[in-house]
Amino acid sequence: MAAPHALITPPAPGAPLIFAFHGTGGDEHQFFDFARELVPGAGVVSPRGAVSEHGAARFFRRTGEGVYDMDDLARRTEDMAAFVAERIAEHPGAPVYGFGYSNGANILASVLMRHPGLFQRIGLLHPLIPWDPAPASGLAGRQVLISAGRRDPICPWPLSERLIAWFREQGADVATEIHDGGHELRASEATALATLFRRRDTTPGRSR
Template sequence: MTTTDDFAHVFTPATEPGTPTLLLLHGTGADENDLLPLGRALAPGAALLSPRGKVTENGMNRWFRRVREGVFDVEDLIARTAELADFVTAATRTYDLDPDRIVVSGFSNGANTGAALLLLHPRLLCGAALFAAGAPLQGREPEAVDLSRIRVFLSSGMDDPVTTIDQARLLASQLEDRGARVEEHEHPGGHRLAPEALDQARDWFERSRF
């Protein structure tokens, strides 16, 4: 049985009543502290749950294995995503969180993992703010799950060489086809968390009223 001890993580309780929990998923080479400033900027006062990916690649933390850059080990992604979903469920019990008010936010590898959580574990989350995410189940059509209660913000770089804009748009299409309410923000940059994207995401979060 998965417990909160199974992932190195940081948990920061909410400082404002009635706020959701932000699940923060770092990018390749980062750790559980990397996206805490993003969480505080995106949803001031919300609880923050920020685990560390358990896969290492050349000494860098990741959420799942890949064959090479841009090519995922999809079976490992599926298994690691299930493990992460179990951790989040355990954390809701340990930290007395509302399981119906968890929003994932991630960058790059973490954003792809957040997208996989939406498609593979649709009842785990109520929303997502993902930066530089693409369709995670490469070459596979996700199951026809019901995402009608999910709100999603996607930020993508038009010149991103790692997560191409076509992959970002494919993810948006997959989510919309399953009923999610998706708001897309495309910026002219590359593989980064653009400042203007954060501004757009903060506005989206406030309007979403999770």
């Protein structure tokens, strides 16, 4: 596997490592500075999607809006999981968080469903998961934020509701940030993500 092009900065001692995944048409710069601001001293890994859709970078192929090439998604999910694991190994002991928007949320969700142990806290901003995920062991207690717009033309609200319910059924600690708009990111979503990532974990033996 060729490693994806990525912007990377290491975490300060005791700070988390944050993976940031851009939306369709974005790149490694889209959320890099934002991710650095989420938690003081955080390290950031912001990869660029390796698929080009008419010049727009994505993390996996699709054949239409909401119609995914599932074989390609499976391959690229495993590639991304390996990339994430390699970066985590470079910073042993650092808490590992991840967030993505739209297509970035989709690849992050797919990685999480197959490899739930990689991330401790996750932000899925306007994800679209049009398939029925199989039950996934290992998600119990994982802190997951899902944001959505009730009038999102790209990520229909019923599918967002279904995904929220699925994560709760797996035992994840799910928070939501729902607005009445569409696919746009709003300040309330950024605030909710910052709150999740900055929250101190007082549970004995667990990373913050």
